[in-house]
Amino acid sequence: MAIKINERDEVIARLSAEGKRRIMNSPEDHAMRERINDYVEEARRECIRIARASEMAAAKFIITS
Amino acid sequence: MSITTIICTLSEVRDQLIELMKDEFSVSHEVAEKVYDRRVHPHFQRFQPNVRFVIEYPYIDRVYRDSYYSYFSSKLSNYKKDCIRLSLFNGDVMMDQFRDQAQISDLRNRYLGFMILRPTLPNVIGRSVISPLALVQHDFLCVMGRFQSTVCSVKFEVTGFPHSSQDTETITCAETSIWAIMEYFASKYPEYKLAPPSTIINTLENRSSFRQIPSEGLNVDQMGYALREFGFGTKIYSKAEIGEGFKNLLSTYVESGLPLIAIISNAHNGGGVGHVVLIIGHRSTSNVKIDQLQIKREQDTKLARILQQRKIQIIDNDDIERDFVSVDDNYPVYQLVSLDQPVQYYQNLDWANCEIIHFLVPLYPKIYLDALLAKKYIKQLLLETQFNIPEGTELFIRIFLTSSRSYKDYLSQDQSFQRNFRAFILGIPMSKFIWVGEISSRELIKQKKAKGLIIINATELKLINYDALVVSGYDDRFYYPDDVSRELAENLIALGEFNIYTNNLKGF
Numbered sequence: 001m002a003i004k005i006n007e008r009d010e011v012i013a014r015l016s017a018e019g020k021r022r023i024m025n026s027p028e029d030h031a032m033r034e035r036i037n038d039y040v041e042e043a044r045r046e047c048i049r050i051a052r053a054s055e056m057a058a059a060k061f062i063i064t065s
Numbered sequence: 066m067s068i069t070t071i072i073c074t075l076s077e078v079r080d081q082l083i084e085l086m087k088d089e090f091s092v093s094h095e096v097a098e099k100v101y102d103r104r105v106h107p108h109f110q111r112f113q114p115n116v117r118f119v120i121e122y123p124y125i126d127r128v129y130r131d132s133y134y135s136y137f138s139s140k141l142s143n144y145k146k147d148c149i150r151l152s153l154f155n156g157d158v159m160m161d162q163f164r165d166q167a168q169i170s171d172l173r174n175r176y177l178g179f180m181i182l183r184p185t186l187p188n189v190i191g192r193s194v195i196s197p198l199a200l201v202q203h204d205f206l207c208v209m210g211r212f213q214s215t216v217c218s219v220k221f222e223v224t225g226f227p228h229s230s231q232d233t234e235t236i237t238c239a240e241t242s243i244w245a246i247m248e249y250f251a252s253k254y255p256e257y258k259l260a261p262p263s264t265i266i267n268t269l270e271n272r273s274s275f276r277q278i279p280s281e282g283l284n285v286d287q288m289g290y291a292l293r294e295f296g297f298g299t300k301i302y303s304k305a306e307i308g309e310g311f312k313n314l315l316s317t318y319v320e321s322g323l324p325l326i327a328i329i330s331n332a333h334n335g336g337g338v339g340h341v342v343l344i345i346g347h348r349s350t351s352n353v354k355i356d357q358l359q360i361k362r363e364q365d366t367k368l369a370r371i372l373q374q375r376k377i378q379i380i381d382n383d384d385i386e387r388d389f390v391s392v393d394d395n396y397p398v399y400q401l402v403s404l405d406q407p408v409q410y411y412q413n414l415d416w417a418n419c420e421i422i423h424f425l426v427p428l429y430p431k432i433y434l435d436a437l438l439a440k441k442y443i444k445q446l447l448l449e450t451q452f453n454i455p456e457g458t459e460l461f462i463r464i465f466l467t468s469s470r471s472y473k474d475y476l477s478q479d480q481s482f483q484r485n486f487r488a489f490i491l492g493i494p495m496s497k498f499i500w501v502g503e504i505s506s507r508e509l510i511k512q513k514k515a516k517g518l519i520i521i522n523a524t525e526l527k528l529i530n531y532d533a534l535v536v537s538g539y540d541d542r543f544y545y546p547d548d549v550s551r552e553l554a555e556n557l558i559a560l561g562e563f564n565i566y567t568n569n570l571k572g573f
């Protein structure tokens with residue numbers, strides 16, 4: 001007989017049944033998400049700037065030795 | 066023409082090779098002696114005293130033949146086509162053993178690699194792969210491929226990193242580093258191909274306004290272009306742009322098991338050196354180094370503010386003052402260097418004072434999330450998410466890139482993980498590459514253990530709304546984005562302590 005296993009779903013179901021799992025959808029949780037979103041967007045812009053500046057700074061450097 | 070074999074010890078190899086170079090490369094005894102003492106001996110003096118050599122000649126080397134037919138044969142002077150091959154073994158070797166099936170497996174266990182001597186005097190060291198075990202000093206970790214070779218017609222395999230000296234005409238340090246990178250990746254992954262000198266030259270044909278050979282070096286832009294053409298999504302980082310976190314960033318990629326191309330210069334001292342070395346690993350981490358690790362000021366102002374508010378301190382694995390393993394085509398393979406003085410072994414002071422000004426990372430093309438942003442994101446998640454981190458805690462973090470296949474393989478066999486947490490992670494569909502942040506403490510990491518974990522999808526650049534988060538857990542809980550609502554789901558499970566992942570460099 002075929003056996004179907006989904007261990008991840010089993011863990012989730014077990015934690016839910018034991019009251020050890022919750023979806024973080026309170027206003028505080030959303031505020032936390034927004035803080036992380038704001039931070040990563042700003043960090044991403046900074047990383048793009050560094051990447052472009054690095055490419056330009058390095059491009060013409062000649063390696064001869 | 067027939068193949069001649071010489072078997073000799075470390076103390077006998079000088080006389081044998083001088084005679085051989087004199088005869089095979091048609092040079093005087095004095096020239097052969099000088100070439101041996103200056104160019105070959107520095108490699109051998111680092112070998113274990115019980116290393117034995119099996120010397121075979123003539124040998125047709127694919128890389129030198131490529132240079133020969135694309136360049137040296139076009140000269141009037143009579144350049145030789147053939148090379149000399151040296152194979153290395155640990156302990157005594159007898160010719161009869163190569164013809165005895167029962168003894169071949171013993172020889173294979175004691176095989177330490179090969180080195181080609183090519184007739185491009187004085188730069189005679191050609192394609193080589195030497196096992197670190199051949200060296201007296203081999204307490205380091207580095208990326209290595211597996212390379213097949215034959216000795217006395219018997220197939221052997223060595224684990225090591227490819228190396229060659231530059232011949233200064235078809236390959237300078239820039240081409241040699243690209244060649245070595247491609248040899249390494251081609252030995253590991255079928256999607257990458259070898260890049261002999263003529264392939265590199267042909268690839269850059271449309272990117273060069275002037276003649277390409279004899280080589281006068283490459284600029285960094287050409288190196289990046291060549292790597293992109295050979296299948297990489299190359300990233301470059303400049304010290305001038307990254308600032309204080311430059312060494313930390315370089316270390317993150319080394320910890321990720323990627324060979325890096327480091328651009329070396331003394332321009333800051335008004336010099337004109339432009340050189341390239343590969344950085345392929347680091348010395349094993351000692352408890353003393355962990356104890357000496359200082360808390361560095363967080364460069365990112367927002368993260369620094371949160372750390373201050375929560376009274377948490379972070380020490381970073383990538384700030385440990387280690388020696389790194391470099392491959393320099395002017396010196397023997399596996400040099401141990403500090404990142405502050407990456408070529409300190411040069412006798413010339415102008416060179417010894419060089420520093421790394423840029424480094425290139427040959428990334429798999431679908432890794433869209435780079436180390437710079439991944440590290441910031443992992444730290445942000447660690448500090449913002451509601452983990453139970455008491456005030457005054459000092460966290461040790463270790464962040465690296467790996468393939469999800471390797472990570473899951475390790476996880477599936479590691480019994481130290483909490484059973485449900487492990488089953489949960491193994492059941493998550495993951496991108497081919499993932500960023501992993503392991504959270505430990507100064508004492509726990511000495512036992513190679515962690516108590517927290519953050520896994521990020523390396524193919525997702527859109528980090529908002531937890532889109533790139535796979536799972537994050539620390540101490541008594543873990544989080545993941547719920548499949549339906551995409552909100553974060555909090556799960557209370559005591560994770561305990563678990564073994565850190567050491568597959569990238571095969572150690573810590």
